[in-house]
Amino acid sequence: MDKKxxxxxxxxxxxxxxxxxxxxxxxxxxxxxxxHIIPTKHGGSDDLGNLxxxxxxxxxxxxxxxxxIDPKTKRIVRLFNPRRQRWERHFRWNGxxxxxxxxxxxxxxxxxxxxxxxTRSGLTHSLARSASKGCPWLxxxxxxxxxxxxxxxxxxxxxxxxxxxxxxxxxxxxxxxxN
Numbered sequence: 001m002d003k004k005x006x007x008x009x010x011x012x013x014x015x016x017x018x019x020x021x022x023x024x025x026x027x028x029x030x031x032x033x034x035x036h037i038i039p040t041k042h043g044g045s046d047d048l049g050n051l052x053x054x055x056x057x058x059x060x061x062x063x064x065x066x067x068x069i070d071p072k073t074k075r076i077v078r079l080f081n082p083r084r085q086r087w088e089r090h091f092r093w094n095g096x097x098x099x100x101x102x103x104x105x106x107x108x109x110x111x112x113x114x115x116x117x118x119t120r121s122g123l124t125h126s127l128a129r130s131a132s133k134g135c136p137w138l139x140x141x142x143x144x145x146x147x148x149x150x151x152x153x154x155x156x157x158x159x160x161x162x163x164x165x166x167x168x169x170x171x172x173x174x175x176x177x178x179n
Contacts, residue, residue: 001034001046009034013053018082019062020098020114022055030056037081039064052082061113068107080108 010032015024017032024032035054038044041064054062062079070077080090090105091098097115100106109115 001051005046005048005051006034008048009051009053012048016053017055017058018052018087019054019058019080019108019112021087024055027055032056033059035059035062037083038066042066049083057116058112058114061111065111068111070103070107071110072106073103075103077103077107079111080104 015032016022017024032053032055034051036044036046037050037052044050065079067076067078069075080087085104090100090102090108092101093099098109100109
C-alpha cells in the first residue's frame with residue numbers, strides 16, 4: 001500500500017478509529033493502523049473501499065475475522081463494515097461503553113473487545129488496563145463527563161471538546177493539572 005493511499009484513509013477518517021471512535025490524539029503511544037476490512041488472505045484488496053483506519057486494539061482483535069456470533073441470537077453474522085454501514089445504525093454510547101444495537105453491532109462489540117477497557121463495573125481494573133494501553137485517563141474522563149451530565153464522547157469539533165474540558169474544569173473534575 002502506498003503512502004498516498006494511507007494518507008487518504010487517514011484524512012477520510014479524520015484521525016478517528018472507524019470502529020470504536022477513539023481519537024488518535026487520545027492514544028498517544030500507539031499509532032493507528034490502516035487495516036483491510038476484508039483481509040488480503042480472504043481476497044481483500046488495497047482499494048480505498050476496503051480500507052479503514054483502526055486503533056491498534058480494534059485491529060488486533062478483529063485480526064482476519066469476517067464474522068462473529070451475536071451474543072443475543074447466537075447466530076453467525078458479518079462484522080461491521082465502515083464503508084457500507086453507518087456506525088449510528090449499529091452502535092450507541094451508554095456512558096463509557098459501546099452497545100451493539102443490531103446483531104452485527106453486538107457481534108462486532110464482542111469480537112473487537114470494544115468494552116474491555118471501559119466498563120463501569122470494573123472501573124479500577126479498567127483504569128489499570130487503560131494505563132497499560134497508553135490512555136489512562138479516557139475511562140475516567142468519560143465517567144466524569146457522564147456524572148457532569150455532559151455528553152461523551154463530545155463531537156469532534158474543537159469548540160465541543162473545549163466546552164467539555166471547561167465544564168469539567170469548572171466542576172474540578174478535569175484529570176490533568178491546569179496551568
